[in-house]
Amino acid sequence: MNDTDGKKPLGLGGAARPGQVKQSFSHGRTKSVVVETKRKRVLVPKPGAPTAKPPGSGGPSQVSGDPSKRPAGISDAEMDRRMAALRAAKVRDVEDAAKRVVEEKVREEERAVRVAEAEAKAREEREHEEALRLKAEEDARHQRDAETREKKKEDVRKPAGSGKPEPIVDPAAAEAAASRAETKGVASVGPRKTDRDRVDRSTTTDRDARGKAKTADDVRRTGKLSLSEAMNGEGGRQRSMAAMKRKQEKARAKAMGIHAKPEKQVRDVQLPETIVVSELANRMSERAADVVKSLMKMGMMVSINETIDADTAELVVEEFGHRSVRVSDADVEHVIDTVVDSAEHLVPRPPVVTIMGHVDHGKTSILDAIRHTTVATGEAGGITQHIGAYQVRTDTGAALTFLDTPGHAAFTSMRARGAQVTDIVVLVVAADDQVMPQTIEAINHAKAAKVPMIVAINKIDKYEANAQKVRTDLLQHSVVVEEMSGDVLDVEVSAKTGQGLDKLLEAIALQAEILDLRANPDRAAQGAVIEAKLDIGRGPVATVLVQNGTLRAGDIFVVGEQWGKVRALINDKGERVEAAGPSVPVEVLGLNGTPQAGDVLNVVETEAQAREIADYRIKLARDKRAAAGAATTLEQLMAKAKADKSVAELPILVKADVQGSAEAIAQAMEKIGNDEVRVRVLHSGVGAITESDIGLAEASGAPVIGFNVRANAPARAAANQKGVEIRYYSIIYDLVDDIKAAASGLLKNEVRETFIGYATIKEVFKVSGVGKVAGCLVTEGVAQRAAGVRLLRDDVVIHEGTLKTLKRFKDEVKEVISGQECGMAFENYDDIRKDDVIEIFTREEIVRKLD
């Protein structure tokens, strides 16, 4: 109202409601209220205007000078008088108010002085009277003093509640009150607004006029500084206005679109090999939905939870105007000691030897003979099923480490995982046999791994042994042995008699010397997993071949995606050892999970490091699988299998007692089949058959193969319920044969066609109800009712089908032999002509087998 000079009062109805004028004055302490009320009846519209004017603005003269704004029936003199009275009343009112404030202030000061005096007096008195009291009593007195003071203060404050304006003890506040009275006198003669009024008004006024309202508030602030004001908070109001502004700005920015984003921050975005979309958005501080949108523009339909590769992510990062920083390997891996040993720390180490060769050429027998043990005779089925590693000493004292692998499976699968453990390959070829497919395979493996070879020509004790033939055979595969003036060492041996074995060991030692194999035993161990299994009594156990450094009991290590602390080390003789140096194979106990053959073991300093690296690797492997779109879910597996329609697949699940067996089986399975049928190992693993295996098998319609393992009780129950077949084996050959037979079942039967006769159409008749009937002469063989027929016209097959009828002299017959005439009609075919030839044949389905 103060600043609405000449306008109708806020919230009032204006001229149509003259009574309101009186209301607006009801808060004012002026006589004019009464005057206006009495004259209400004759008031012209806009009655609030004159009274709303501040007294100093010359309102009355304006009113008196402008008869149109004057109430009717009032003379100029009367008007002037009234206005003078009004002015005087207002001035008086202001003076009264100012006087009251000043009086109040004086009273306050007097009161404050009185309180201070009273306190001083009381203190003096008390000090005087209680000088001899104990210290504790003094404390108590002080306490009372404080209370008294507090009480007095309250007493002083009490009349303030009823007083107007509020009496304030604080002199500064009193001063403020005085200044407020002044402001009031100058700025307004209108009714004082209470805080509540102001709040009400602010809510009803147009919010856009806030800037204006603020200036008004500022004015008021100088005039009123009370506790209630501080609590209600001009400050609070300001904050809310700022929030409002921010909101408006945001809305404006939004309306202008994405490019209008205020000063975009360019970030360095770390990109690992793969990254989940939401994480990428997070690292860029962008909205995940925007990232997905940008990927869609690139033609990639991904959800925020999917993983994308670093290259794609880099494009996205550029698109959003950030910088990408590629991180190749996680920093966690850096704690692994990879310092290259200097020459003075290196000492010779034994060679690691792998024996390879065709099945039955005597690999196990040679290993057995070398170790003077009887591994070969104790094995189920007579083929190597356990992969281990053993160390032997030659008569001359040289140590040699032998890896016992079934065929080449472990060798290749280990190489596939990057573990190059073998230093020398001993290629066993039976002298009574010849170079066989697996011999060639072994040669290729050794060559691919760039591992030197030593040829052991075995079974030399046999009568039919022909070592020379083996040597010449090998020539064809570019293996030139020493005897043939090449550089490949060859030794004639007999695992049976032991003949030449010492020479073989010497040759190995010699080859090792040439290789000059060295390692540093005085560093954190690094090794490769040769074999890993889940032992019921001992938990996960891994056979580790130490490659560098020394592995000790108590060492903390990470191995592939697993980690652990060496609880015990057991050597190849089953003895507990405290440490294992380079080229020494040991069983390691204390793993938290079963690693994979070929996994690399690294000793680290703390458990936290080991765990961190293992976690990182697990995540990495998972991300890689996801990024590569590998079939990880059953649905994907099924979809892939279905998409691959041209080849019939026999899916199987393999669980084995040891990793080596599982891998050997998986590889043997992959080899079964041809371009029509193949065995697909959905999953192969170590340990008992579990419910989840059954689940996978059920979904894929696969049988579960247990090799030296059994299904646990819940898995058995689940298998029974779901009708999943579980087969147990302990001999690989049996398993391979069975799977071959099963895969053979998938082969489509061969259809063999045999021509049994020919007939020539002599005449074509039309028979009602039957259609066209061919009058034929069987020229060759026999015509059979049930046989298949082809219609040939000028030696071109124009129809193939079956017969509807075969008649001889109006009788339906089963067959008509050569030289006889007959009537024939085709099933669903009518276009027959004279001189067409009918070829008659039978079909036979032949069940096939995989060889």
Ligand code: GDP
């Ligand atoms: P692997 O499949 O290569 O491991 O071959 P094995 O070591 O199991 O041997 C296959 C068969 O050959 C076994 O029956 C052995 O007894 C036999 N055998 C192995 N070495 C010799 C040998 O030097 N002389 C003779 N006469 N038989 C041998």
